[in-house]
Amino acid sequence: MRRKATITAIGKYVPEKILSNFDLEKMVDTSDEWIRTRTGISERHIAAEGEASSDMASFAFQDLQRRFDIDPQEIDVIIVATITPDMFFPSTAALIQYNIGATNAWGFDISAACSGFVYAMIIAAQLVENGLYKKVLVAATDTMSTITDYTNRDTCVLFGDAASVVLVEPTENAEFGIIDYLAKMDGSGKDFLYMAGGGSRHPASHETIDKKMHYIYQEGKTVFKLAVSKMADVSIELLQRNSFTGADVGLFIPHQANKRIIDACVNRLKLKDGQVLINIDKYANTTAATIPLGIVDGYDQGRLKPGDLLLMSAFGGGFTWGSMLMRWSLLQ
Numbered sequence: 001m002r003r004k005a006t007i008t009a010i011g012k013y014v015p016e017k018i019l020s021n022f023d024l025e026k027m028v029d030t031s032d033e034w035i036r037t038r039t040g041i042s043e044r045h046i047a048a049e050g051e052a053s054s055d056m057a058s059f060a061f062q063d064l065q066r067r068f069d070i071d072p073q074e075i076d077v078i079i080v081a082t083i084t085p086d087m088f089f090p091s092t093a094a095l096i097q098y099n100i101g102a103t104n105a106w107g108f109d110i111s112a113a114c115s116g117f118v119y120a121m122i123i124a125a126q127l128v129e130n131g132l133y134k135k136v137l138v139a140a141t142d143t144m145s146t147i148t149d150y151t152n153r154d155t156c157v158l159f160g161d162a163a164s165v166v167l168v169e170p171t172e173n174a175e176f177g178i179i180d181y182l183a184k185m186d187g188s189g190k191d192f193l194y195m196a197g198g199g200s201r202h203p204a205s206h207e208t209i210d211k212k213m214h215y216i217y218q219e220g221k222t223v224f225k226l227a228v229s230k231m232a233d234v235s236i237e238l239l240q241r242n243s244f245t246g247a248d249v250g251l252f253i254p255h256q257a258n259k260r261i262i263d264a265c266v267n268r269l270k271l272k273d274g275q276v277l278i279n280i281d282k283y284a285n286t287t288a289a290t291i292p293l294g295i296v297d298g299y300d301q302g303r304l305k306p307g308d309l310l311l312m313s314a315f316g317g318g319f320t321w322g323s324m325l326m327r328w329s330l331l332q
């Protein structure tokens with residue numbers, strides 16, 4: 001039988017500063033009513049001046065350590081999901097390794113935008129399932145405020161900053177842990193959701209700054225439509241190939257980009273309100289961090305009990321999308 005991996009520890013960090021819809025009303029031509037009804041967002045957290053993605057992830061790890069007795073020196077691998085690394089290199093994983101004192105770990109960053117957590121978890125599961133490693137830390141951290149144009153109402157209302165970490169380890173009990181996963185990608189999505197400036201295509205220059213190329217660009221309507229269909233499709237495919245239906249799901253934690261996207265997915269999966277975790281109202285879209293933030297919130301609210309079937313699904317830039325199914329194993 002396949003060795004199984006499971007989540008054995010969790011932690012989160014959200015910066016103190018809150019940017020509410022009412023604050024945004026004073027910055028761009030928008031309204032609390034428009035943002036709430038079109039997206040489900042009421043407020044988002046914004047990193048302090050100089051606070052980078054590695055800092056946020058390290059604070060999330062401190063939260064994990066407060067909750068669970070984990071020795072950082074026992075961590076074998078650190079996988080970081082982020083599109084807002086502190087810098088191109090060294091990797092954010094290296095910076096987090098140094099910050100938290102995980103001196104025996106190696107690691108790397110992956111770039112899969114809003115699907116980053118699902119992608120990273122698939123790699124972590126593989127590293128544990130094949131018996132190579134025992135403790136893999138997955139950190140999802142995005143400082144979206146650093147690539148958001150706060151004069152553009154199309155995007156500035158949508159994003160927030162946060163980090164969350166989970167530890168993946170082998171499980172002795174075959175009834176628990178990660179059951180299955182699916183990841184997908186369609187590179188034709190490159191034209192609809194991107195940040196063009198600063199890479200090798202358009203290295204940083206006065207021109208890239210003048211043209212605001214270091215900010216997120218998004219064609220919202222296209223992304224919206226695909227997010228609904230792809231997130232639902234991949235979730236249904238994963239459930240079906242494991243002989244489950246929506247009725248078996250204990251908790252669905254979808255990527256939090258827009259409450260209307262979540263509602264449409266929930267309808268396609270035929271889930272009831274009590275089966276889905278929605279926290280977009282207080283955090284907005286924190287990119288890679290949305291699902292693990294949802295895991296911590298669900299756990300803290302007593303909505304994740306050992307044996308519950310947890311379905312996670314994401315869609316994001318690339319386009320990338322994917323889904324993971326697990327039996328929750330962590331006691332409160």
Ligand code: COA
Pocket residue numbers: 029030031034035038039114153154157193218219220221223224227257258285315316317
């Ligand atoms: N405040 C007020 N009005 C706004 C606004 C804002 N913040 N942003 C856009 N509008 C306006 C538009 O200019 C447009 O005006 P017009 O009709 O006069 O042209 C109108 O509201 C409707 O815009 P539209 O783009 O049709 O709105 P929408 O219902 O598609 O919602 C998004 C826009 C961005 C909220 C939605 O498309 C979305 O959530 N997309 C996916 C986001 C996402 O998932 N991104 C991350 C990757 S997973």
